[in-house]
Amino acid sequence: MGKTLAxxxxxxSSDTDAKTGDIVISKxxxxxxxxxxxxxxxxxxxxxGIKEAAQxxxxxxxxxxxxxxxxxxxxxxxxxxxxxxxxxxxKLSDVxxxxxxQIVAENYAKPxxxxxxxDSHTVMAGxxxxxxxxxxxxxxxxxxxxxxxxxxxxxxxxIQLVGDFCMGVYAKDLILHLIGKIGAxxxxxxxxxxxxxxxxxxPVNDRLTISNMAVEAGAKVGLFQSDKLTRDYxxxxxxxxxxxxxxxxxxxxxxxxxVVDLNQLEPTVAxxxxxxxxxxxxxxxxxxxxxxxxxxCTNGRVEDMALAASILKGRKRHPETRxxxxxxxxxxxxxxxxxxxxxxxxxxxxxxxxxxxxxxxGLHQGVLGNGEACLSTANRNFKGRMGNPDSFIYLSSxxxxxxxAICGEITDPREVL
Amino acid sequence: xxxxxxxxxxxxxxxxxxVPGRLAGLRSNLPELAKHVxxxxxxxxxxxxxxxxxxxxxxxxxLGSSREHxxxxxxMAGVSAILAKxxxxxxxxxxxxxxxxxxxxxxxxIDEGDELEVDLAAGNIQDLTNGRSLTFGKxxxxxxxxxxxxxxxxxxxxxxxxxx
Numbered sequence: 001m002g003k004t005l006a007x008x009x010x011x012x013s014s015d016t017d018a019k020t021g022d023i024v025i026s027k028x029x030x031x032x033x034x035x036x037x038x039x040x041x042x043x044x045x046x047x048x049g050i051k052e053a054a055q056x057x058x059x060x061x062x063x064x065x066x067x068x069x070x071x072x073x074x075x076x077x078x079x080x081x082x083x084x085x086x087x088x089x090x091k092l093s094d095v096x097x098x099x100x101x102q103i104v105a106e107n108y109a110k111p112x113x114x115x116x117x118x119d120s121h122t123v124m125a126g127x128x129x130x131x132x133x134x135x136x137x138x139x140x141x142x143x144x145x146x147x148x149x150x151x152x153x154x155x156x157x158x159i160q161l162v163g164d165f166c167m168g169v170y171a172k173d174l175i176l177h178l179i180g181k182i183g184a185x186x187x188x189x190x191x192x193x194x195x196x197x198x199x200x201x202x203p204v205n206d207r208l209t210i211s212n213m214a215v216e217a218g219a220k221v222g223l224f225q226s227d228k229l230t231r232d233y234x235x236x237x238x239x240x241x242x243x244x245x246x247x248x249x250x251x252x253x254x255x256x257x258x259v260v261d262l263n264q265l266e267p268t269v270a271x272x273x274x275x276x277x278x279x280x281x282x283x284x285x286x287x288x289x290x291x292x293x294x295x296x297c298t299n300g301r302v303e304d305m306a307l308a309a310s311i312l313k314g315r316k317r318h319p320e321t322r323x324x325x326x327x328x329x330x331x332x333x334x335x336x337x338x339x340x341x342x343x344x345x346x347x348x349x350x351x352x353x354x355x356x357x358x359x360x361x362g363l364h365q366g367v368l369g370n371g372e373a374c375l376s377t378a379n380r381n382f383k384g385r386m387g388n389p390d391s392f393i394y395l396s397s398x399x400x401x402x403x404x405a406i407c408g409e410i411t412d413p414r415e416v417l
Numbered sequence: 418x419x420x421x422x423x424x425x426x427x428x429x430x431x432x433x434x435x436v437p438g439r440l441a442g443l444r445s446n447l448p449e450l451a452k453h454v455x456x457x458x459x460x461x462x463x464x465x466x467x468x469x470x471x472x473x474x475x476x477x478x479x480l481g482s483s484r485e486h487x488x489x490x491x492x493m494a495g496v497s498a499i500l501a502k503x504x505x506x507x508x509x510x511x512x513x514x515x516x517x518x519x520x521x522x523x524x525x526x527i528d529e530g531d532e533l534e535v536d537l538a539a540g541n542i543q544d545l546t547n548g549r550s551l552t553f554g555k556x557x558x559x560x561x562x563x564x565x566x567x568x569x570x571x572x573x574x575x576x577x578x579x580x581x
Contacts, residue, residue, distance in 0.1 A: 023559050025579050036441045037484055048573055066441065073442035080445075120483045120507055136485030136511035138569040150559060150579050184429065185477035189506050218477065220506055274429055361438035382431040382481060387439045389457045 002249030004156040005223040006191040009131040009246075013114045014151075020253070022153045029113040029130075031143045032060040034100050035067070036361075037118035037136075039077045042084040044141035052088065054147030059090040060108075062100035067356040069095075070364035090144075098329025098355035101125070101297040104132075105208055106331055110234075110242040111226030116143050121297050121379060123214045127207035128233070129226035129246045134215060154220045155255040156191040157182075161198035163263035168414040170307075171206035172299055172377065172397035175213045176268040178260060180278030188218030190255065193248060198262050199224060204233035205303045212298045213379050216275040267412050269375070270395040273383040281400050284410040291374040292317075292405040294398050295326025295353065296360045299377035302335045304398040309341035311402035311416055317349035318408030324366045325350045326358035348405075362387030375404045418536055419497040419518070421469035425529040426458055428475035432508065434458040435479070435487040444486055451493040468495035471533055473524050475501065479508025488512040488519075498535055500524050500542070500553070513560045516568035521554035 111129030214222025359366025367387035
């Protein structure tokens with residue numbers, strides 16, 4: 001019988017003939033935590049009685065969520081993580097390096113890898129063909145200690161992508177549309193496997209945006225094939241040796257196939273307070289926005305900075321709309337500076353945050369006031385997410401965000417392109 | 418046999434509603450964090466919940482972040498089990514790893530404040546208030562073994578490895 005991407009990768013990593021529904025024990029190629037889940041993980045690791053990390057060079061502690069720290073309790077947590085790294089010899093990615101998922105994509109994830117992270121958006125590395133999934137601290141602590149974990153091989157939904165994006169429509173609009181269609185629990189537990197001729201033309205940065213949000217439909221992983229474009233991405237980062245081609249069998253068995261025609265998509269926005277509460281950007285015209293946030297692991301890459309800068313060039317943000325920009329990593333920030341995007345954005349009225357999670361999780365760097373609304377390029381708009389349960393979060397592409405920053409209300413980017 | 422009173426919540430109770438990100442500074446001070454459990458969904462919950470009580474949710478309970486602090490503080494508050502129509506994947510695994518039973522059942526048949534008796538071994542929920550008897554979905558054997566040891570850490574401490 002043919003295998004889905006999930007079955008293929010898990011067969012290889014568990015050294016079994018893994019089929020949907022099987023329970024397998026799988027080796028793990030990369031384990032990581034971040035500063036809000038890491039301290040609990042480190043304490044559980046120490047409590048497990050296993051003294052050493054199975055693969056210290058493949059275990060990473062990222063300090064990205066509160067970076068730099070806004071309060072002493074979090075600073076103390078970060079000191080604890082640094083000390084844990086020194087004691088165990090695991091790697092540390094400290095303040096200023098950027099968001100864990102972006103750095104994993106840039107420097108670590110390989111097609112066919114098994115990656116577990118104590119952060120739900122670990123799924124992003126599926127854009128490079130890695131079976132990557134978020135887990136809690138206990139699971140990650142044990143994966144750190146043993147170099148393996150257990151999985152149930154998930155059923156797969158094949159998401160067949162056809163056609164091309166129209167002007168003003170991007171990967172973010174596609175994934176928001178899909179989640180709106182199947183619901184925030186529409187793919188609970190499943191593997192989402194993105195396939196079809198449109199994938200063959202889709203650059204890795206777009207694949208990463210889509211995989212990143214697989215968890216917002218409840219999915220365990222969001223997987224893409226590994227192909228020439230994957231190779232190009234790895235080669236550009238000096239990692240061509242990490243490349244291997246990877247594709248599902250043409251006769252693989254899927255629980256469901258959903259076809260999405262990219263030509264039919266419009267700029268899409270998720271309204272408060274769930275990601276599946278979607279509408280077209282144009283239908284929300286008139287919705288006043290006090291803060292626009294462009295950044296995060298979902299849309300904080302160079303391509304997003306370029307897109308925002310191209311729209312904001314020679315223009316100014318609306319006087320009643322703050323514009324906050326957070327490049328996802330140091331590499332992104334450096335490239336965006338070199339290409340002039342950062343000065344364009346600053347001239348348009350943007351505030352540039354250090355590489356990291358920034359305002360996304362409501363700790364600092366853009367907490368909303370009572371009754372305020374933010375349009376963000378992040379992945380989540382739950383009540384209270386940006387630090388205030390009495391505020392409202394809308395999600396969109398970087399283009400819709402830039403257009404909205406200019407007009408001060410939700411704006412279809414085609415109006416300003 | 419678990420016995421207690423129910424606290425009902427709606428659909429899509431996210432980890433941000435259970436332990437909001439803005440309180441990340443309390444995550445190394447769990448007793449303090451536990452005082453805020455489910456605060457953004459029901460500000461009175463933490464002061465009213467008693468040992469043995471049940472959290473009863475709708476669909477997609479626990480969606481969002483991987484923060485294991487969420488089931489951890491629900492357990493610390495004294496809750497003996499979570500009941501929901503459906504549960505987000507990471508939260509489900511985290512609850513079991515914390516030794517907190519999480520049961521899939523038709524929660525629309527249970528009301529706020531009902532007295533329940535839950536027999537984990539028999540797979541049965543008795544609503545003593547309305548007299549209804551409910552069953553819950555089977556917990557997969559691998560997770561039941563972890564739950565029976567009180568969570569993943571006690572399980573690994575006992576066996577030193579995964580024994581499937």
